[in-house]
Amino acid sequence: MAPRTCALCENAKAMLKRPKTGQQICRECFFYVFETEVHNTITQSKLFQPGDRVAIGASGGKDSTVLARVMKTLNERYDYGLELFLLSIDEGITGYRDDSLETVKRNQQQYDMPLKILSYDELYGWTMDAIVSQVGRKNNCTFCGVFRRQALDRGAAMLHVDHIVTGHNADDIAETVLMNIKLVMRGDIARLGRCTAICTQGEDTIRRSKPFKYAYEKEIVMYAYFKKLDYFSTECIYSPDAYRGHARVFLKELEAARPSAIIDIIHSGEAFEVREEVKAMQRVQQTCKRCGYMSSNDLCKACTLLEGLERGMANAGITDRGRKQLDLQGPAPDNLRTIPFFKIPSGNPIIAIETAS
Amino acid sequence: MITISVKVEFSGGLELLFSNQRSHTVTIPSTDPATSKPTNLQNLIFHLRDNLLKERVGLFVENDTVRPGILVLVNDTDWELEGEGDYVLKDGDEIVFISTLHGG
Structure with missing residues (x-):
């Protein structure tokens, strides 16, 4: 096949086919449109105020590493006036989290952001290693999930930040919509509304948002690859098959057949409206x-x-x-x-x- | 038999299926003996599956192509722009496989 030229600059060689639009674009235009779309998500949803202190939930994985890079870039380019922090939770999983935290520490140097690490051991007196040795491998993910959510809020409170941003991407959100449809049939409709919300805030919690809500996983990975970002990608030793969930596999198959499926699912999740009298019953x-x-x-x-x-x-x-x-x-x-x-x-x-x- | 040599790289966690080694140099025949056609990327994927893959075949190949969620780059270009499995390999090509399915 003859090399194609970029659909945007009509100059450089196209290097990537965008899943969202099918457009074939070059590396530089890709960086520009990817960053600009995240910027548009941020401004249209009015996520931040100048002077906000914002913690980036950082695991060392691809999504949060790209998020840290993009947040730093946009904060400087558009003068958001944000004070950015990295916040990592150390679950205490030897051979997994200790290695990924090394990646976060390198990110701290590369992006010049203060880093706070809060461990389960410090907060709960239990590491995941200790929990697994007591409960075995059956329900350990329940402990980890509940403990992590609360640890992030508590770490954010220690940092006195106004806001936590996480690297959840469009694929993650579409997957959650699919899984929550099951819960809706069981009667828990509130979750569906919450999972597609770009920003959630209860009375007693710190604002949480997902600037990558509309960013495809493919583009996040390509961004990390083209920018040669340093990220960690090993399966959790206690849940080696966690990423093979049925919803994820199904979603990837849908995407292969029709790349817009991911965004379509998010939009249908957003279109669910919960009636007031139903909300009141919750x-x-x-x-x-x-x-x-x-x-x-x-x-x-x-x-x-x-x-x-x-x-x-x-x-x-x-x-x-x-x-x-x-x-x-x-x-x-x-x-x-x-x-x-x-x-x-x-x-x-x-x-x-x-x-x- | 004429052979070509390509550089293959695995990342994003995929290297774990290939002896935890990211970079490999792979030598394969320049034509597919079964069809007598020039060796393409699909032939390479089968070659990797049959010769280098150490565990859990289903996590790399599905329905005669890479599993959905694995990105493939041909000399740093998205393989979707290069004809995917039909891309005819050249000596010295660099093929990168990145899993998007591991941790965030």
Whole structure:
């Protein structure tokens, strides 16, 4: 095949076919349109205010590494006036997270951003290695997911940031829409609305957004490849098959048949409207009586899981039966290890962060 | 038999299926013995599957092509612009396979 020229500059050789549009474009035009589309997402959704302190949830993986690079580029190019931080959660998984955190530390140097690492060990007194040695490999992802979500908010509170941005991309969101359709059939419609929202904020949580909501995974990976970005890509040792979920495979097959499928699914998720009377029936959010974090019960999920671990009944936070068994053992002992009380910060941070040296 | 030599690189986690080695130099016949046609990228994918792949075949090849979610670059260009599996290999080509399916 004869080399084709870029559909945008009509000058350089086309290097990439955009999945969203089918356009064939060159490397430089690709950088420009990719960055500009993220900029448009940010400005159209009015994600930031000048002076905002923004933490980038950084795992060392492709999405968050590209996000850090693009956020830095756009902040400088368009003068957003943001103060950017890297926030990493160390789950305590030897041979996986310790290696990926090395990547984040290099990103810190490369992008010249302060980095805060918060570990499960520090926050909960348990590493994932220790949790897996107690609960085995069956439900460990439940612990990790619940603990990570709360750790990100708590790390952000320590940094006194106004906002957390995460690297969730269009593929991730479309996948979540597909999985949540199942939940809708079961009656949990609120999730569908939440999962396509670009920005979520409860009364007691820090704003969270997804600037890559409309960015295809293919383009994120191509961006990282062309820019030679340093990222980490190893499967979690406790969940080697996690990325092979049915929804993901199905989505990739849809994309192969019709590349716009991903954006189409996001749009259909957005088009679901939840009627007010249905919203009113949903459980009210409250705060956890033990740790102050948002919760739909007296105790938040993390506190329940932690209590189960501490009392040697790890199922307490997983099944209703486990919870009942725990309750039968009587109330939590006074000397139970708990999570520090959560408070949305105001004023200046008083914690030490690792600054680029 | 005339052969050609191409450089093959695996990344994005795909290297784990290939002895955890990212870069390989692969020598293959310049024509496909079965069809007598010049060797193309699909022939290379089958060659990699049959000779270099160490585990979990299904994570690399599916329906006679790479599994959806694996990006392929021919001399740094998206293979979708080069005819995908029909691209005829040249001596010295650089072929990169990147998995997009591993961790974010």
